[in-house]
Amino acid sequence: MNMNYIAGEWLAGTHAAPNINPSNTADVVGEFARAEAAEAEKAIAAAYDAFPGWSRSSIQLRHDILKKVGDEILARKDELGRLLSREEGKTLPEGIGEVVRASQIFQFFAGETLRMAGDKLASVRPGVDIEITREPVGVIGLITPWNFPIAIPAWKIAPALAYGNTVVFKPAELVPGSAHALSEIIVRAGVPAGVFNLVMGRGSVVGEALLNSPKVSAISFTGSVATGRKVAQACIASDPMKKMQLEMGGKNPLVVLDDADLKVAVECAVNGAFFSTGQRCTASSRLIVTSGIHDRFVDAVTERMKSLVVDDALKSGTQIGPVVDQNQLDQDLKYIRIGQDEGATLAAGGELLNRETPGFYLAPALFTNVDNRMRIAQEEIFGPVATVTRARDYEEALEIANDTQFGLSAGICTTSLKHASHFKRNSEAGMVMVNLPTAGVDYHVPFGGRKGSSYGPREQGRYAEEFYTTVKTAYTFDGNEPYVPKTRASE
Numbered sequence: 171m172n173m174n175y176i177a178g179e180w181l182a183g184t185h186a187a188p189n190i191n192p193s194n195t196a197d198v199v200g201e202f203a204r205a206e207a208a209e210a211e212k213a214i215a216a217a218y219d220a221f222p223g224w225s226r227s228s229i230q231l232r233h234d235i236l237k238k239v240g241d242e243i244l245a246r247k248d249e250l251g252r253l254l255s256r257e258e259g260k261t262l263p264e265g266i267g268e269v270v271r272a273s274q275i276f277q278f279f280a281g282e283t284l285r286m287a288g289d290k291l292a293s294v295r296p297g298v299d300i301e302i303t304r305e306p307v308g309v310i311g312l313i314t315p316w317n318f319p320i321a322i323p324a325w326k327i328a329p330a331l332a333y334g335n336t337v338v339f340k341p342a343e344l345v346p347g348s349a350h351a352l353s354e355i356i357v358r359a360g361v362p363a364g365v366f367n368l369v370m371g372r373g374s375v376v377g378e379a380l381l382n383s384p385k386v387s388a389i390s391f392t393g394s395v396a397t398g399r400k401v402a403q404a405c406i407a408s409d410p411m412k413k414m415q416l417e418m419g420g421k422n423p424l425v426v427l428d429d430a431d432l433k434v435a436v437e438c439a440v441n442g443a444f445f446s447t448g449q450r451c452t453a454s455s456r457l458i459v460t461s462g463i464h465d466r467f468v469d470a471v472t473e474r475m476k477s478l479v480v481d482d483a484l485k486s487g488t489q490i491g492p493v494v495d496q497n498q499l500d501q502d503l504k505y506i507r508i509g510q511d512e513g514a515t516l517a518a519g520g521e522l523l524n525r526e527t528p529g530f531y532l533a534p535a536l537f538t539n540v541d542n543r544m545r546i547a548q549e550e551i552f553g554p555v556a557t558v559t560r561a562r563d564y565e566e567a568l569e570i571a572n573d574t575q576f577g578l579s580a581g582i583c584t585t586s587l588k589h590a591s592h593f594k595r596n597s598e599a600g601m602v603m604v605n606l607p608t609a610g611v612d613y614h615v616p617f618g619g620r621k622g623s624s625y626g627p628r629e630q631g632r633y634a635e636e637f638y639t640t641v642k643t644a645y646t647f648d649g650n651e652p653y654v655p656k657t658r659a660s661e
């Protein structure tokens with residue numbers, strides 16, 4: 171497994187690093203390659219050389235390869251889901267669900283290869299025709315995070331290849347196992363040499379090599395705001411400038427109104443805030459609750475939290491797996507201290523848990539009496555930590571929901587059509603959910619946010635073509651005089 175895939179060959183990495191199971195730190199999932207910049211350069215050169223051929227390749231070929239990838243992922247969902255859960259720490263059903271999702275994404279984009287369309291318009295000049303077509307962009311560098319080890323790579327790699335681009339894929343250091351397995355499947359499906367490359371390694375080494383290479387035309391990045399900003403600066407500084415697509419953090423509000431169905435609201439909150447250990451950029455980390463239901467809601471959520479099973483991700487019955495690693499756990503604990511220092515009330519959870527195996531187990535934490543100006547309500551924690559802020563009424567709840575630097579997802583629990591419609595229209599988020607958790611999206615529709623959460627075109631669904639293609643406008647004058655039918659002329 172100490173291998174990168176570069177220029178059509180599996181090559182041993184310069185270094186190797188252990189991949190540790192966060193549910194059991196004594197369990198080493200494997201040793202995986204850590205590349206140096208030179209290996210990234212080699213992959214970029216291969217992708218650059220492969221681009222002219224692949225960009226003109228038959229759409230049937232692209233369709234068949236992507237479909238094959240989707241088929242194999244699905245056929246191996248249990249094994250790949252287990253690997254994913256073992257290295258990332260989400261529960262086995264979540265791991266398998268994510269693998270199925272990756273398969274669906276490849277199937278979707280297999281279909282999209284056959285549906286690429288353009289526009290044909292009349293010109294303002296007589297005798298001239300205009301065609302607007304989409305063409306691939308070039309070599310695309312894909313930089314992915316650890317929290318969705320197979321779905322996020324899938325939703326970048328599949329459209330990149332479908333629309334005729336070549337790829338250098340740099341997965342997150344913490345989850346090389348899923349990236350490696352996915353890459354093996356892509357290679358087996360028959361991508362020509364150089365079209366797809368896997369380079370595992372550090373962001374500051376492999377990631378920066380992608381950012382600094384003039385041969386890379388575009389970067390699709392998902393990760394933290396701080397790194398996203400660096401990526402953006404590097405894309406602008408590069409010559410020529412690179413196209414970019416950045417998916418970064420979230421601090422997603424879930425508004426709960428007095429007229430909400432309490433059971434629905436509690437499930438939305440607990441699922442959105444704590445499932446997948448709260449390690450989703452769409453997690454409902456801010457619960458904004460109107461006064462009439464506030465106390466009942468807090469009581470019901472804390473009661474429900476008592477029954478959450480936090481344990482080894484691979485154990486059956488586990489509902490919440492461990493935090494991904496020591497760094498993330500330190501960050502979660504730091505914010506729990508910050509919340510207490512800021513004067514919020516830790517109403518439930520927040521303590522480390524001992525389980526059979528040594529792992530990063532944290533009891534989901536709920537803060538109440540949270541002012542939206544507090545750091546725990548403004549900064550992304552990326553763990554199983556949620557805040558409850560009391561609002562007077564719907565109007566104040568909406569104001570608080572929008573009072574954030576982020577704008578990825580926002581939810582509302584209400585039985586009022588009036589408030590649901592108003593919220594959908596006025597929420598400053600890229601995705602809005604009514605009576606649903608802020609996390610949990612479909613794969614055939616656009617994903618992305620506003621404000622500090624995202625930059626550039628949307629991901630997923632057919633909207634993905636905006637980033638993975640570039641538009642060409644072609645004008646044709648064919649030299650013909652305007653045609654007037656003879657029968658008419660002689661009338």
Ligand code: ADP
Nearest residue numbers: 314315316341342372373374377378393394397
């Ligand atoms: P996370 O909290 O998800 O680890 P990061 O933004 O640190 O967020 O990482 C997301 C991805 O960005 C990872 O693949 C990481 O290796 C990569 N990365 C980190 N630093 C850089 C950098 N300076 N340049 C390019 N990529 C980077």
